[in-house]
Amino acid sequence: MAVTMPVLETARLRMPRLGLGTWPMKGAECQRAVEGALALGYRHIDTAEMYGNEAEVGAGIAASGVARDEIFLTTKIWYDKPDGAAIRRAFDASLDRLATPHVDLLLIHWPSPELQLSDALRGLAAIRAEGRARAIGVSNFPPRLLRRAIEADVGLAALQVECHALLDQSKLLGILRPAGMVLTAYSPLAKGQAPDQPELQRIAKKHGATAAQVALAWLLAQEGVAMVPKAASAHRQRENLDALRITLDAEDLAAIAALPKDRRFVDPAFAPDWANG
Template sequence: MPRLGLGTWPMRGAEGQRAVESALAMGYRHIDTAEMYGNESEVGAAVAASGVPRGELFVATKVWWDHLTPSGIRAACEASLARLRLQHADLYYIHWPSPDMDLDAALGALARLKEDGLARAVGVCNFPPGLLRRALGTGAPIACVQVEHHVYLSQERLLAVTRPAGIPLVSYSPTAKAAGEADPVLQGIARKHGRTPTQVALAWLLGEDGVAAIPKAASEANQRANLEAASLRLDDEDRRAIAGLPKNRRLVDPDFAPEWDA
C-alpha cells in the first residue's frame, strides 16, 4: 500500500473523475473511496481511462455501517466492484462499526471476501482501541485500520495496538482540512523549510512509524503539493513544536460514531 494516497470524499461527478484522473497521471497509485461517497463509478471510470496497469494500482473501498450482516457485506462489495469496474479491491474496509453488529459475523464475512478473491486485503475504519483489540482477538485477517488522524488529534492509543501487530494506520483528514494554514507554530516550521503549513502537517504524519495518509485534493496544485510533502523531513525541533499542539480536536464525529475512548 503506498503511504500517500488520494482521498476522494466528497468529490463526485465529472469534477471527481477529473481529479482522480489528474492524480493518477501525476503518479498517485493509492485511491480511497467508499460506497457511501457516491463516487465509485467516477473512480472506476478514471482508473479505466488512466491506462495504469491494474497491478500498479491500490484501490480501497468500504461497506457502510448499515450493511454489516454477512449477506449485506457480500452484496455491498459486489456492487462496489461493479461500479469500480474491478474484479477485486486491494483493500475492503468496514467503514464504521455499528452498535448492534455481530462483530464475529461481520469479520467472518470480510475474511470470506478475501478467500474468494474479491478483496486482496480487508480492514476496519473508525474502530477505537478496545474494539480493535476485540477484532484482532477473533483472528480475523485485519490488514489495516483507517481513522481520523492529524496534528490536532492524537491516535497514540490506537498506534499502541497497530504497531505491535504490524498493521498500518491510514489517516483520513490528515491535514485537518488545512487548519494549519492559520497556525503560528506550523507557519513558523513552514517558513523554515520553504514549504506550506499544510505540507508540514502532512509531512509530520508521513514521518510517523506505521502511518499512511489519504488527503483529499481536487486541484492539480494541491495534489502536487501533497506529493511534495512526502519529501519534507522534519527535524527534532519541528517535532517537539508539533507535539505541543492540542491533540483533541476531532473533526468527524457523527451521531452513530463509537465511544472513542473505549
C-alpha cells in the first residue's frame, strides 16, 4: 500500500515533509538516486551549488517522467557569495545546471563574516519576485542571525539546519514557528549515530521498525519540521519512506526527549557561533 506523503503548508510554501538529500552523491550514482526516489514516490529533492551534483539532480528529474511542478526542488548558494549580485550570478548558473526554469526553495547555504545580510536577502527576494524561486530562506543560521534575517522582512519561508534526536533545536523552532517558517532537518539520522542509540532500538522493536525509522518518525512528530535524509540505494529510500507509517506514542516521545541533545556532527571551521551568532 502506498504511503501518503505529509506536507508542510504555510503562506509561503508547500513542502513534502520527507525529501531526498543528495550530499555527497555525485555523477551517475546521484542521477540514479534521484530517479529512483521519484519512482518510489518522493517529491522533494535537496541539492546545493557546493554539492557539485546539480546537473545530475536535474538529469534525474528530467529522466524520471515526473512533471516538474509535482517536485519540490531546493538548492543553496555557497557562503562565498556575500551580496545580492553574487547570489544572482551563482543562481543563474545553478538553474542552468539543473536545467529548470525555477526552484521551489532557494537558500543561502551558510552565513559568513563577509555576508551583507540585507543586500543578500533583497537579492533573494528579487529572484522570488521574478518567479525563478518560489520561496526563499537561509541555512545554518544561528538564533541571533536568524532573528536579524527575519526582521529584514523579505518573507523568508524556511531554515535548513542540522536537526535530529541527539541535537536540541528548540530555540530555533521557537523563532521559526511564530514567524510562519519551517525547519528542514539535514543529517536527520545524526550521521548514522542516532540508530545506534539503545533507546531508539528498543522503541523500534516495539513498533516492528528500524531505529532509523524511529529517528525519522520523531522528527515527523515535531511541528513545522521536514527532513532530507541522504539515501543512495532503493532499499534505504524505501526504509525512510516507511518511517511515515510509524506513530510514536507519548512514552516513546518522552524516552527520546530524555536522550542527550548536545551532539552536533556538522561543524566546519567556517561555521557560525551556534550559541551566540
